Amino acid sequence: MESEKSLSYYFNEAESLNSTNFKNKIKIALLSSFTINGLSEVLKVKCTKKNIDSKIYVGGYNQYNQEIINNDSELYAFKPDITFLLIDIRNMLGNLFFFPYSISDTERKIFVNQKLSEIMNLITSYQKNSSSKLIISNFNIPTNSPFGIAESQDQFGFHEMIQTFNLKLQENLLHLDSVYLYDFDQFVRKFGENNIFNYRNFFFGDVKIELNCLPYLGNEFFSYIIAHLGLSKKCIVLDLDNTLWGGIIGEDGFDGIHLGLTPPGNVFHEFQSHLKSLSDRGIILAINSKNNFNDAIRVIREHPHMVLKENDFACMIINWENKVDNMKAISNQLNIGLDSIVFFDDDPVNREFMRKNLPEVTTPELSSDSSELSKTLLEMNEFSTFKITDDDLQRSKTYSEQKKRIELEKTTTNLDDFLNSLDIKLIIKRATSFTIPRISQLTLKTNQFNLTTKRYQEKKIKEFVKSSDMLVGCVQVEDKFGDNGITGVYVINKDNPKEWELDTFLLSCRVMGREIEKGIMSHIINIAKKNNVERIKAKYVPTEKNQPIEKFLKSCNFEKIDDYWIFQLNKSFKNPYFLKLTIE
Amino acid sequence: MSSKLYSIIAKVMKVPIDSITDQSTPQSIPNWTSFVGYVLLNELETQFNVKFTIDEVIDVKNISDIKRHLKNHGVNSNE
Numbered sequence: 001m002e003s004e005k006s007l008s009y010y011f012n013e014a015e016s017l018n019s020t021n022f023k024n025k026i027k028i029a030l031l032s033s034f035t036i037n038g039l040s041e042v043l044k045v046k047c048t049k050k051n052i053d054s055k056i057y058v059g060g061y062n063q064y065n066q067e068i069i070n071n072d073s074e075l076y077a078f079k080p081d082i083t084f085l086l087i088d089i090r091n092m093l094g095n096l097f098f099f100p101y102s103i104s105d106t107e108r109k110i111f112v113n114q115k116l117s118e119i120m121n122l123i124t125s126y127q128k129n130s131s132s133k134l135i136i137s138n139f140n141i142p143t144n145s146p147f148g149i150a151e152s153q154d155q156f157g158f159h160e161m162i163q164t165f166n167l168k169l170q171e172n173l174l175h176l177d178s179v180y181l182y183d184f185d186q187f188v189r190k191f192g193e194n195n196i197f198n199y200r201n202f203f204f205g206d207v208k209i210e211l212n213c214l215p216y217l218g219n220e221f222f223s224y225i226i227a228h229l230g231l232s233k234k235c236i237v238l239d240l241d242n243t244l245w246g247g248i249i250g251e252d253g254f255d256g257i258h259l260g261l262t263p264p265g266n267v268f269h270e271f272q273s274h275l276k277s278l279s280d281r282g283i284i285l286a287i288n289s290k291n292n293f294n295d296a297i298r299v300i301r302e303h304p305h306m307v308l309k310e311n312d313f314a315c316m317i318i319n320w321e322n323k324v325d326n327m328k329a330i331s332n333q334l335n336i337g338l339d340s341i342v343f344f345d346d347d348p349v350n351r352e353f354m355r356k357n358l359p360e361v362t363t364p365e366l367s368s369d370s371s372e373l374s375k376t377l378l379e380m381n382e383f384s385t386f387k388i389t390d391d392d393l394q395r396s397k398t399y400s401e402q403k404k405r406i407e408l409e410k411t412t413t414n415l416d417d418f419l420n421s422l423d424i425k426l427i428i429k430r431a432t433s434f435t436i437p438r439i440s441q442l443t444l445k446t447n448q449f450n451l452t453t454k455r456y457q458e459k460k461i462k463e464f465v466k467s468s469d470m471l472v473g474c475v476q477v478e479d480k481f482g483d484n485g486i487t488g489v490y491v492i493n494k495d496n497p498k499e500w501e502l503d504t505f506l507l508s509c510r511v512m513g514r515e516i517e518k519g520i521m522s523h524i525i526n527i528a529k530k531n532n533v534e535r536i537k538a539k540y541v542p543t544e545k546n547q548p549i550e551k552f553l554k555s556c557n558f559e560k561i562d563d564y565w566i567f568q569l570n571k572s573f574k575n576p577y578f579l580k581l582t583i584e
Numbered sequence: 585m586s587s588k589l590y591s592i593i594a595k596v597m598k599v600p601i602d603s604i605t606d607q608s609t610p611q612s613i614p615n616w617t618s619f620v621g622y623v624l625l626n627e628l629e630t631q632f633n634v635k636f637t638i639d640e641v642i643d644v645k646n647i648s649d650i651k652r653h654l655k656n657h658g659v660n661s662n663e
Contacts, residue, residue: 008596008627011620015598037619200638205618211626 042218230444282392314399
């Protein structure tokens with residue numbers, strides 16, 4: 001429990017926070033059946049440290065039911081973006097917490113189903129009245145039982161009751177939008193019931209989570225805030241010596257470095273295995289190392305215990321240049337912002353150099369004990385996301401295909417010839433239950449090629465699809481090297497039948513530079529013409545990162561008139577000849 | 585001169601250290617709400633490595649009560 005600050009630290013920090021005006025804003029509601037004082041201070045400080053403006057509503061003590069059922073409640077007036085609801089096991093079980101065996105196993109089953117439907121009704125009420133995401137906790141399974149060591153001998157016993165409830169709750173939530181389970185039972189297991197729960201504080205003030213543990217709970221809740229705001233990190237950049245393997249390749253040599261299944265090499269084998277699993281779920285890996293390229297690449301290619309292979313790295317910069325310049329090069333090559341990058345380096349001097357020069361990059365502090373590497377990685381909440389999409393699962397393959405494209409580009413001198421040789425196919429798709437999660441994810445994550453940077457949760461996209469005024473589409477991009485997945489999104493407001501407005505027009509950085517955006521625009525122009533629209537307008541909302549959009553609008557012959565960029569549909573517009581467009 | 589105890593109280597209650605006396609109470613220190621009382625308790629237990637009983641917690645009406653209970657646990661906060 002050493003890596004979090006104390007609650008009194010958060011109290012003092014929260015007190016001295018000045019009012020801020022960050023771009024990222026969030027309204028958080030905290031509801032619970034017991035005292036959670038202190039949690040709002042923890043969240044407020046954590047938000048401010050990540051440049052997020054937060055407003056926090058703390059529900060009345062054990063008032064969550066009334067606040068959710070009453071549609072005039074302060075909770076609804078607050079209009080939260082995200083709501084956490086924590087209900088404790090005593091509250092759910094009532095007297096059965098002490099006497100679960102006072103009723104038969106059949107009655108216990110009925111009881112669990114009743115409680116589940118009560119919770120589900122509460123969720124339905126909440127969804128009717130609020131567009132907030134709802135994070136609801138499951139119940140921790142107490143370690144005691146009136147049956148003692150005989151607990152597991154009875155049908156549907158005390159512990160099984162709660163386990164079953166938790167499982168059923170999880171299953172039920174799977175079918176709901178914007179409602180997610182928070183595994184409170186896992187939180188209690190992580191720290192231990194005896195550390196979380198203190199009878200004295202419980203009796204005296206209904207404190208059910210020890211004050212020292214609250215910052216940890218706040219940290220877990222903060223993961224949801226990161227995911228909600230689309231601030232999750234996309235890429236881990238790694239040093240090599242004493243980070244991916246033990247020792248220094250330039251000094252210890254191929255046979256002298258530590259990497260394997262026995263100590264001390266197993267530390268690095270394990271760390272690589274966790275990195276590999278993050279890569280498999282869509283986090284990009286890259287290397288930034290001061291080394292002789294040939295020494296280092298030999299380990300990556302030939303060492304029998306390297307878990308990570310050359311293809312797992314979207315970019316490898318191994319040279320004697322300074323790591324800050326190398327980091328900028330990685331960011332450029334991968335087309336991702338520095339603020340999407342986490343940097344792992346064992347050397348405190350390198351870490352400090354990076355923090356000082358590129359504060360946007362997240363550079364976690366590492367223990368001088370290398371056996372802590374995996375723990376540090378696993379405890380990071382920077383990679384949090386509500387859903388792992390198919391595109392996430394394909395990402396590492398996509399980036400290794402991208403490396404091949406870059407190689408081809410180097411050998412082709414004419415850009416058009418290069419693009420032509422890629423055999424690019426654009427598949428225009430509608431927003432369906434399959435594509436909506438990815439559409440929402442792209443609106444949340446895309447920064448560079450994004451006309452308005454409007455961030456949309458899945459629920460909002462579904463509302464657009466239902467509305468006759470809105471048109472939502474997305475684009476899958478394939479070429480001879482592979483499938484890039486869904487990488488473009490447009491949302492059109494057709495409210496005015498003569499003048500359509502581009503509400504959202506974005507392209508993932510992964511496919512930039514191939515004129516895909518022109519292909520999408522030509523599709524939009526075609527459907528607009530078919531609908532007898534006279535012009536298309538776009539309001540470019542500039543950010544620090546989306547300058548490419550303005551250039552693009554100019555190149556498409558949009559004219560700037562006051563706040564808008566306008567395209568008159570009597571003009572012609574040609575799809576680049578090397579793009580093959582299909583509409584699904 | 586109770587400096588450690590007073591500085592902990594001053595920090596948690598966010599009041600100047602010289603405004604605290606042994607007779608200070610939750611009424612005389614504006615920030616001393618029931619929850620901040622917990623935070624103080626928690627801080628004292630960590631700093632002095634003691635564990636107060638529920639009776640001791642309930643009994644605290646002013647700073648001298650805290651001193652008395654600390655003394656029960658072998659901590660002389662007047663030093």
